[in-house]
Amino acid sequence: MDGIIDAKPDVIVGLWSQAGVTQGIGGPTISAREVRKQFREKSNIFCLMFDTACLRTLAGFERAYSYRDLFSKATTKKVECRMVRDGKVLVGEVHVELHGGPSDENKGATPLEFDFSYESGNWKLATLP
Secondary structure, eight states: OHHHHTTOHHHHHHHBOTTOEEESTTOOEEOHHHHHHHHHHTOTHHHHHHOHHHHTTSTTOTTOOOHHHHHHHOSEEEEEEEEEEETTEEEEEEEEEEESSGGGSSSSOEEEEEEEEEETTEEEEEEEO
């Protein structure tokens, strides 16, 4: 979360799975090479992570907020982590519940779910909400 709040793209790229990261349920898988490109160009995933104004220029995200704005402007954050085994694969689930802030205007908490896979002794990001 700190890498997002502090706008440190290198931290996020370092967490990216070599197998790629899936965005949303059934969404596209984005390779580490593609995310590095998007971060250099300050497009797509960079916008989703760090820049609300940029994000809102993308189709389907006209009213969305970047993760950075959601995390930094929330009045409270509740983070829950758990590990589960999916067959032979160890999966880490990070559930972030945000209260207050820009997305809480007309509803309760904003839940975000990030999944990680354990690769070569390190936790790597596998899915984005």
